[in-house]
Amino acid sequence: MKTEKRTPWKGTMTKRDRFNAQMHFRPFDRTVNMEFGYWSENYETWDIFLDNGIKTEQQADEFFALEPPAGAGGEIWMCPQFEEKVLEERGDKLLMIDGAGLLVEVPKDGHSTIPRCIGSSIETPADWDRVKKEHFDRYIEERNVDFKKLDALAKDDRDYPVGVNCGSMIGKIRDMLTLEGLAYAVCDYPDMVEDMVETACVLAEDYLDRVLPRYHFDFATGWEDICCKSGPLVQMDFFKEVIVPRYKRIGDKLHKNGIDLWYTDCDGDVRPLIPYFLEAGINCLFPYEVNSCVHPGELFREYGHELRIMGGFDKLQMIKGKEAIRTYMESLEPYVYEGGYIPFCDHRCPPDVTPENYIYYLDLKEKMFGLK
Numbered sequence: 001m002k003t004e005k006r007t008p009w010k011g012t013m014t015k016r017d018r019f020n021a022q023m024h025f026r027p028f029d030r031t032v033n034m035e036f037g038y039w040s041e042n043y044e045t046w047d048i049f050l051d052n053g054i055k056t057e058q059q060a061d062e063f064f065a066l067e068p069p070a071g072a073g074g075e076i077w078m079c080p081q082f083e084e085k086v087l088e089e090r091g092d093k094l095l096m097i098d099g100a101g102l103l104v105e106v107p108k109d110g111h112s113t114i115p116r117c118i119g120s121s122i123e124t125p126a127d128w129d130r131v132k133k134e135h136f137d138r139y140i141e142e143r144n145v146d147f148k149k150l151d152a153l154a155k156d157d158r159d160y161p162v163g164v165n166c167g168s169m170i171g172k173i174r175d176m177l178t179l180e181g182l183a184y185a186v187c188d189y190p191d192m193v194e195d196m197v198e199t200a201c202v203l204a205e206d207y208l209d210r211v212l213p214r215y216h217f218d219f220a221t222g223w224e225d226i227c228c229k230s231g232p233l234v235q236m237d238f239f240k241e242v243i244v245p246r247y248k249r250i251g252d253k254l255h256k257n258g259i260d261l262w263y264t265d266c267d268g269d270v271r272p273l274i275p276y277f278l279e280a281g282i283n284c285l286f287p288y289e290v291n292s293c294v295h296p297g298e299l300f301r302e303y304g305h306e307l308r309i310m311g312g313f314d315k316l317q318m319i320k321g322k323e324a325i326r327t328y329m330e331s332l333e334p335y336v337y338e339g340g341y342i343p344f345c346d347h348r349c350p351p352d353v354t355p356e357n358y359i360y361y362l363d364l365k366e367k368m369f370g371l372k
Contacts, residue, residue: 003048003359008065009033010371014159015067020218023261023284025305025339031369034068035061035344036287036311041111041351048355064362071221072150072211073165075143076203077172078135082121097121100176101131120181125192136199138206145210154215161218164211166254166262167204169197169246170234171224179233186238194242201246205253212257219261220254222282227268229292236272244276251281263310267347268292274299278306287311289346300335308340315345318353318361325361329368336369343369 011018012029021028037057043049054060061068081099088095093105101121107113122128154162173196174182185193211217226233234243254262263284264277269292270285277283288296288311296312317328335341343365349358 003051003355005052005063006065006362008067009366012371016159016161016218019069019161022339022342023219023308028339030371031336031365032067032342033366033370034066034310034342035064035349036346037348039348039350042349045351046355048359067160069161069163069218070153071163071165072154072215072217073221074145074207074211076165076167076207077200078176079137079140079142080135082135100172101135102176102178117178120176120178122177123181125189128192128196132195132199136203138203143203143206145207147214150211150215154217156216162215163219163221164208164215164217164259166208166220166222166250167200168223169200169243170239171226171266173197173200174226174233182234186235190238193238197242197246201249204250208250208253212253212259217257217259219263219284220250220259221286222262222264224264224266225268227266227270227273227292229268231269231272233268239273240276244280247277247280247282254281261308263308271299274303274307278303284308284310285312287344287347290314291316291346296332296341297335300338300341305340309335310342311344311346312341313343313345313361315347315350315353318345318349318357321357322360325357326364329361329364333368 009030013021015032018028018030019032020026022032038060043055049055049060052063054063078100082097082101084097084099086094086096089108090105092108094108095103095105095118098104098115102115102117103119104115104117106115122131173193177185182193232239251262254260261284262282263286264282265286266273267289270277271293274285283306285299285307286309288309290296290312291314296309299307299309313332314328317324329343332341332343336343
């Protein structure tokens with residue numbers, strides 16, 4: 001039987017008021033109903049998507065009646081990107097240069113997987129000088145803010161939350177250098193890597209300086225992905241001495257403009273970084289992966305209201321089935337009601353989760369955390 005489009009959850013607050021209340025430990029009518037999206041294979045294999053012509057995350061959000069916050073962001077990283085070029089075919093693989101300037105091997109059929117990285121366009125300070133000049137110019141026209149678009153998105157009388165993007169201080173640098181390349185560069189060319197971090201910070205500051213005085217944002221966002229299941233992928237001394245001061249510069253701008261909620265998207269075991277995140281003003285984890293870290297409750301017991309979490313529903317429990325889904329959902333209940341926590345799948349929902357289990361998960365979330 002074809003699954004019908006879901007109806008929005010009932011509520012007594014606007015989306016904006018609900019989000020701000022829930023994330024600031026104030027009374028709220030019911031939890032924010034949001035998810036983090038799906039693997040591309042879901043759109044090709046889930047009958048619920050195929051039967052309803054759903055091919056994008058936006059269409060899925062509309063079908064499931066989700067309420068993701070809106071986001072504002074400009075060109076605060078590499079611009080223009082490298083031209084993507086296929087260099088050769090190797091059986092069922094393609095050898096190519098990607099948009100970040102990496103030499104990668106990818107599946108010819110285009111299925112989702114992490115590309116096999118073979119090399120970077122930046123290995124020496126001379127390489128960085130060239131790439132910086134060609135791809136990180138602060139003053140190119142593309143970095144101008146589209147105020148007309150932002151005026152419509154972030155109008156003061158809106159009833160939905162809007163966040164402002166603060167970029168990435170080290171995650172995208174790690175992407176651009178490769179993990180191995182970053183490890184060597186921090187030791188061999190620390191000044192070069194610090195200049196890359198400074199460049200990332202300045203580009204974010206340029207954008208914030210243009211938009212923060214003009215709009216009232218509800219939160220700030222960032223992206224790092226600098227941890228794996230065994231902890232950070234960057235040297236901690238370098239992180240504390242080089243990255244944290246840049247976070248603080250951005251945090252100061254946010255706080256002066258009334259923004260006290262800032263999340264960064266960082267997978268893996270983030271526990272070693274949390275004290276430094278909090279020191280700099282990053283006080284929310286998103287989409288918080290459980291299996292490479294701990295149950296959200298453990299962090300709330302340690303940090304209390306200093307920390308917020310978005311995500312944290314163990315995707316592996318969705319795969320196991322309804323009993324596991326219920327058990328895990330019940331383990332989150334006290335933290336949802338305490339506030340500072342919005343539960344959803346702890347990364348993009350994989351195709352291993354059946355549509356039946358996913359609908360059960362959505363129904364149960366509404367039953368437990370929707371309007372009573």
